[in-house]
Amino acid sequence: MKRIAILGSTGSIGTQTLDIIQHAPEKFQVEAISGGYNTKLLIEQVNLFKPKLVSVATKELAHEVQLNVPAGTKVVYGEDGLIEVAAATDADLVVTALVGSQGLKPTLAAIDAGKHIGLANKETLVSAGHIVTEAVRKKGVAVLPIDSEHSAIYQCLNGENIAQVSKITITASGGSFRDRTRAELEGVTVEQALQHPNWSMGAKITIDSATMVNKGFEVIEAHWLFDLSYDQIDVLIHPESVIHSYVEFVDNSIIAQLGNPDMRVPIQYALTYPDRFVTPTKKLDLAAIGKLHFREMDYTRYPCLRMAYESGRQGGTTPTVFNAANEIAVARFLKGEITFLQIEQVIEAALQKHESYANPALELIHEQDLWARSYADSIQF
Numbered sequence: 001m002k003r004i005a006i007l008g009s010t011g012s013i014g015t016q017t018l019d020i021i022q023h024a025p026e027k028f029q030v031e032a033i034s035g036g037y038n039t040k041l042l043i044e045q046v047n048l049f050k051p052k053l054v055s056v057a058t059k060e061l062a063h064e065v066q067l068n069v070p071a072g073t074k075v076v077y078g079e080d081g082l083i084e085v086a087a088a089t090d091a092d093l094v095v096t097a098l099v100g101s102q103g104l105k106p107t108l109a110a111i112d113a114g115k116h117i118g119l120a121n122k123e124t125l126v127s128a129g130h131i132v133t134e135a136v137r138k139k140g141v142a143v144l145p146i147d148s149e150h151s152a153i154y155q156c157l158n159g160e161n162i163a164q165v166s167k168i169t170i171t172a173s174g175g176s177f178r179d180r181t182r183a184e185l186e187g188v189t190v191e192q193a194l195q196h197p198n199w200s201m202g203a204k205i206t207i208d209s210a211t212m213v214n215k216g217f218e219v220i221e222a223h224w225l226f227d228l229s230y231d232q233i234d235v236l237i238h239p240e241s242v243i244h245s246y247v248e249f250v251d252n253s254i255i256a257q258l259g260n261p262d263m264r265v266p267i268q269y270a271l272t273y274p275d276r277f278v279t280p281t282k283k284l285d286l287a288a289i290g291k292l293h294f295r296e297m298d299y300t301r302y303p304c305l306r307m308a309y310e311s312g313r314q315g316g317t318t319p320t321v322f323n324a325a326n327e328i329a330v331a332r333f334l335k336g337e338i339t340f341l342q343i344e345q346v347i348e349a350a351l352q353k354h355e356s357y358a359n360p361a362l363e364l365i366h367e368q369d370l371w372a373r374s375y376a377d378s379i380q381f
């Protein structure tokens, strides 16, 4: 039986992880879970899965949860609570499904405690990839990607020699505005931006997908996960999201991974790697689909992807700032403070203002993350 802890159990990835666990209860024991503010769902989850430990965002919410869960359940809160869920149980694998760079410290705590990681929280690798990679190397834990493209590449690389990979291609749906020109992005609404064509996901990643920041994050994530140079990582628009990504080898052979867009497939793979089991997901019917489409990436249409490559190549604190400025810009867009096209302007302004530091320690990452947040918040249009 595998013992699991989930950071962010009330979110899109978190609930789908519990859904998979519920379909194979004999395989899993849920040791600990964390939510933020959705205590109603969190209490339901605690009563169903009976974890020993649960964390919420604040002390007041912890009090509310404590009154509504089985006696003996330990309820903690805040950043320390997340760190406890990540590290202080008998879990073998920690699923990191928090949103944003707030996932960094709990992820590092889990690695330091020798836990394997089911990684959904890509912002952690974008913000501090070199620190996470070094911690993983030191402790010898596995990082099993949950992000669909990285799970695809991980599967394509099974048993292969990474030195014989010429490049990987990450597919991109194009997001909610994939059929609009840049001029047609003027005045788009939050509601429109939240309509992803293929995936049902949390609000922040859905906006990241529309700006192509998500694909930029995935390029940086792939650089760290697979130890590939940025020249070896391509992005291709594939509106159907059926080919989740592919790997090209030196002999020009290509291996791709396909499936319906359903995150429960990569989640299942990360939970029990290298085993697979029957899940409630649908079979892919290529005959019914008939045709798959592909378009070359246009970096003028999607400047955030260009900025992501530049940030990744620059390294140091630059990707930290790219991520933090984006987090604030997306939050401001969702609150109606700035327009969709101003998201990229906020990121660009923060990157221009920022002075990059090479090989930063965790304290400097934290400092630059805070600086970028405050700067991105101060920009007025």
Ligand SMILES: NC(=O)C1=CN([C@@H]2O[C@H](COP(=O)(O)OP(=O)(O)OC[C@H]3O[C@@H](n4cnc5c(N)ncnc54)[C@H](OP(=O)(O)O)[C@@H]3O)[C@@H](O)[C@H]2O)C=CC1
Pocket: 007, 008, 009, 010, 011, 012, 013, 014, 034, 035, 036, 037, 038, 039, 056, 057, 096, 097, 098, 099, 100, 120, 121, 122, 123, 146, 147, 148, 199, 200, 201, 202, 203, 204, 205, 263
């Ligand atoms: N959704 C998807 O299909 C995919 C997501 N990812 C990545 O996975 C990660 C999670 O995404 P997703 O599940 O969509 O995000 P959601 O917004 O759906 O979920 C985020 C989770 O984080 C919790 N949380 C938010 N703020 C806090 C806080 N201050 N303290 C404690 N917990 C907090 C939320 O709790 P609550 O809701 O209770 O407040 C929720 O459990 C992201 O990094 C995303 O990029 C990657 C590939 C696909």
Ligand SMILES: CC(=O)[C@@H](O)[C@H](O)COP(=O)(O)O
Pocket: 147, 148, 149, 171, 172, 173, 174, 175, 199, 205, 208, 209, 210, 214, 215, 263
């Ligand atoms: C499901 C998943 O992995 C998301 O990261 C997805 O890739 C978003 O779709 P886009 O291709 O539109 O960014």
Ligand SMILES: [Mn+2]
Pocket: 147, 148, 149, 218
């Ligand atoms: Mn993805």
